[in-house]
Each structure stands twice: as C-alpha cells, then as structure tokens.
Amino acid sequence: MAVNSPLPIAADLRPVAGITLGHAEAGIRKPGRKDLLVLELAPTATVAGVFTLNRFCAAPVQLCKTHLAQVSPGAPIRALLINTGNANAGTGAEGLARAQATCVALAELLGCAPEQILPFSTGVILEPLPVERVIAGLPQALSHLQADNWFNAAQAIMTTDTQPKAASRTLTIAGQRVTLTGISKGAGMIRPNMATMLGFVACDARIPQALLETLVKDAADQSFNCISIDGDTSTNDSFMLIATGAGELVIESVNSPGYAELVTAVKALSQNLAQQIIRDGEGATKFITVAVEGGRNVEECRKIAYSIAHSPLVKTAFFASDPNLGRILAAIGYAGVDDLDVSLLNLYLDDVWVARDGGRHPDYQEADGQRVMQQSEITVRVVLGRGAAAATVWTCDLSHEYVSINADYRS
Numbered sequence: 001m002a003v004n005s006p007l008p009i010a011a012d013l014r015p016v017a018g019i020t021l022g023h024a025e026a027g028i029r030k031p032g033r034k035d036l037l038v039l040e041l042a043p044t045a046t047v048a049g050v051f052t053l054n055r056f057c058a059a060p061v062q063l064c065k066t067h068l069a070q071v072s073p074g075a076p077i078r079a080l081l082i083n084t085g086n087a088n089a090g091t092g093a094e095g096l097a098r099a100q101a102t103c104v105a106l107a108e109l110l111g112c113a114p115e116q117i118l119p120f121s122t123g124v125i126l127e128p129l130p131v132e133r134v135i136a137g138l139p140q141a142l143s144h145l146q147a148d149n150w151f152n153a154a155q156a157i158m159t160t161d162t163q164p165k166a167a168s169r170t171l172t173i174a175g176q177r178v179t180l181t182g183i184s185k186g187a188g189m190i191r192p193n194m195a196t197m198l199g200f201v202a203c204d205a206r207i208p209q210a211l212l213e214t215l216v217k218d219a220a221d222q223s224f225n226c227i228s229i230d231g232d233t234s235t236n237d238s239f240m241l242i243a244t245g246a247g248e249l250v251i252e253s254v255n256s257p258g259y260a261e262l263v264t265a266v267k268a269l270s271q272n273l274a275q276q277i278i279r280d281g282e283g284a285t286k287f288i289t290v291a292v293e294g295g296r297n298v299e300e301c302r303k304i305a306y307s308i309a310h311s312p313l314v315k316t317a318f319f320a321s322d323p324n325l326g327r328i329l330a331a332i333g334y335a336g337v338d339d340l341d342v343s344l345l346n347l348y349l350d351d352v353w354v355a356r357d358g359g360r361h362p363d364y365q366e367a368d369g370q371r372v373m374q375q376s377e378i379t380v381r382v383v384l385g386r387g388a389a390a391a392t393v394w395t396c397d398l399s400h401e402y403v404s405i406n407a408d409y410r411s
Contacts, residue, residue, distance in 0.1 A: 003287045003376055003396065005279035008166040010151035014179050016202045018042035018244025022144035023156040026137025028130055029085025029123060034156035036134060038141040039080040039200070040110065044245030047077040047118065048212040050220045052237035058089035059099040059129075060119040061236060067103075070115050071209065078112045080240065081134075082120040082157050082198065084185075088129040089121070089235035098131040105135040109142060122159055122185065122198055122236050154183040157198055161187045165276040167269055174258030176249040179204050180265055184273035187229070187282045199224055199239040199273055204247030205262060211253065215263060216241035223270035228309045228395045229281040230402070241266065278394045283401030286318050289379040293390040300337045301384070301391035307335035308380060308393075315398035318378065323369030325354050332382060344385030350378060 154164030182201035347355035
C-alpha cells in the first residue's frame with residue numbers, strides 16, 4: 001500500500017479541453033488488465049518533453065525525440081500512444097522498427113502522419129515488443145476515447161504500481177479559467193535523470209512550443225528529477241507537458257500576464273505526481289524528505305541529498321526504525337563534495353538535533369531519534385553552513401518486499 005497516499009477519485013480528475021483518452025486490454029504481457037493508452041490531442045496542441053539520460057534509452061524514447069524535432073505548425077503532434085508490460089528497450093534496430101509500426105498503425109486510424117504520434121513504453125527490458133498485440137488493441141482504445149477518462153488512463157500505464165497516480169486542479173490565471181490534470185507511473189527503477197518513470201501533464205492554455213520546452217524542463221527539474229526509490233535510472237523515463245490551446249488563457253512569452261502563476265501550478269502538480277511515485281515505491285513503508293541547505297550551489301546540495309537518498313544502509317535503517325544515524329553522516333561524507341568542512345555541518349531528524357558542528361549533539365538521545373524513525377513520514381535536514389543554496393529530494397525506505405518484488409518481477 002502507498003504511504004499516506006489515498007487512491008485518486010475519478011470524479012476529481014477534471015477533463016482538459018482539447019484532449020481525450022482511451023484505454024484497452026491488449027494482453028501485452030498479462031491478460032485481463034489495462035495496458036494500452038491513447039491520448040488524442042486537438043490540432044491546436046503543443047507538446048514538449050524531457051527524457052531519460054540513460055545511454056541505453058528505449059526505442060520509443062528515441063522515436064519521440066525524432067518526432068518532436070519534426071513538429072511544425074502544419075504537422076502538430078496529434079496523439080500519444082503508451083503501452084505497459086514491455087519497455088522495448090535494449091532491442092536495437094528491430095525495436096525501433098516495432099515502435100515505428102505502432103505509430104504507423106495509429107496514424108492510419110487517426111488520419112495523420114506517423115511523425116505526429118509519440119510512442120511510450122514501460123515494462124520489462126530486453127524483450128521484443130509484441131507489436132501485433134499493440135496494433136490489435138488500438139481500435140478498442142479509440143472506442144473508449146473520452147475527455148473524463150483520466151482515472152482509467154492512470155491505471156493503463158501501471159506496472160508494479162499498487163495504485164494509479166493522478167492529480168488535477170482548476171484555477172483562475174490572468175482572469176481566465178485554467179484546468180491542469182496529470183498522471184504518472186513508477187514504483188521501482190526510479191531515479192529519473194532527464195529529464196521505469198512516466199509522467200503526463202496537460203493544461204488547456206495556449207503556449208508556443210519553444211516556451212513549453214522551457215517550462216517542462218523547469219518543472220521536471222523541481223519534481224521528477226528530485227525523487228529516488230532505488231537509485232536506478234530507467235531506460236524509458238519520460239515526462240511530457242501538453243498545452244492543448246483549447247482554453248481561454250494565451251501565454252506568448254515569459255512576460256505574458258499569468259505565466260509565472262502557470263509555472264507555479266505546473267510545478268506543484270508535477271511535484272504531487274512525483275511524490276505519489278515515492279509513496280508507492282516498491283515495498284515502501286516510509287516517505288522521506290531529504291532537505292540540504294546552506295550549500296555553495298544547488299549542485300552540491302543535490303549531490304549530498306541523493307547520496308543520503310540512495311544509501312542502502314540509510315534506507316534499511318529507516319525501514320527498521322533504527323536510529324543508526326551515523327550512516328547519514330557517512331553518506332554525506334562520500335557524496336563527492338571534496339572541500340566540505342564537516343565541522344560546520346548540522347544534522348536534524350524532524351525536530352531532533354542529531355549532530356552539531358560535525359559531531360553528535362551533546363543533548364541528543366537515541367530515544368528521540370527512534371521516536372522520529374517510527375513515523376511514516378520523516379524529514380532529514382542537513383545544514384552545510386557554507387552558503388545560501390538548497391535542494392530537496394524525496395525518497396523512501398528499502399524493505400524486504402522490495403527485494404521480493406524485483407526477484408519475482410518477470411515471473
């Protein structure tokens with residue numbers, strides 16, 4: 001079960017004008033489950049994305065980049081096609097051909113060019129995509145196209161997730177009503193670096209392509225690029241931002257009225273979706289915020305935050321509620337900040353001051369540390385004392401169940 005993350009309510013996920021969603025049970029890996037999703041977009045839509053930096057990036061990631069580079073006013077992106085159960089990664093030229101075949105098939109059904117389709121896959125790596133099953137499931141997915149289908153869409157992209165991940169909000173920006181809705185998936189192989197994690201956020205504002213590309217990178221950098229379950233960067237990580245242009249808000253530049261508010265809303269929704277991934281981490285029992293402040297720059301703060309978040313010893317201590325907090329200091333020390341003066345460092349566990357000026361605080365009691373460690377939500381705060389920069393990362397503990405899930409993943 002996800003840590004303090006209630007199941008999304010379908011009725012709370014608001015339709016976004018200019019986008020419809022349809023799902024299918026295509027039997028891509030297992031029968032009787034939603035595993036294929038189509039998002040059809042209005043011709044006014046613009047789409048931008050960030051993708052995994054894993055050099056073994058999947059065939060659909062490669063194709064997405066190519067298709068996005070070919071976008072023009074006369075040939076916008078018309079649909080996104082997502083399958084679960086198979087990552088189509090580590091599949092070479094044949095994988096590219098199979099991903100392209102799915103784009104061709106959907107384009108024929110929608111009456112557009114294959115280059116106007118963006119494919120996404122998630123699931124097992126190094127196995128051929130069962131392209132015939134994907135293609136056979138497309139008519140069913142198109143028959144289910146509707147604007148209020150976000151909950152089913154969130155279910156259709158799940159792999160080892162225990163529950164769908166979705167969020168929505170409607171707000172007034174520059175006097176215009178704006179709706180944002182998004183879905184994400186991921187529970188293991190999570191340490192996005194972009195930008196198996198997928199995220200899709202749509203709004204009904206009109207935003208030019210170049211500006212949307214800037215916005216999606218900024219949003220990813222403060223949301224999906226700030227999470228880690230196991231430190232593994234997937235071959236398929238993708239985060240897409242869609243502006244359908246079907247609403248009343250028009251954003252032309254960073255100086256447009258309402259742009260700053262829209263940026264804040266997109267980032268907040270993206271953080272919500274990213275944190276839902278951590279709360280549903282494979283075998284997770286605790287949601288952990290790692291906040292590092294007082295650094296010289298954001299990069300060194302992130303290095304230290306991720307060093308703590310990735311440490312198996314730190315994560316297993318949290319699972320056991322064992323206040324063996326020297327493990328955190330060790331992780332800080334090997335983070336790669338070579339000139340770090342540890343004599344200036346202070347460490348807090350929620351309200352408990354654990355280490356002062358690089359050593360154990362004289363008033364720290366292990367019972368206080370254990371009290372915090374037993375909570376389902378914990379904040380690790382590191383104060384470096386060398387500047388004004390800060391960074392925050394969200395992670396979870398590492399349990400017996402994580403090992404069991406990944407040992408049995410392909411069975």
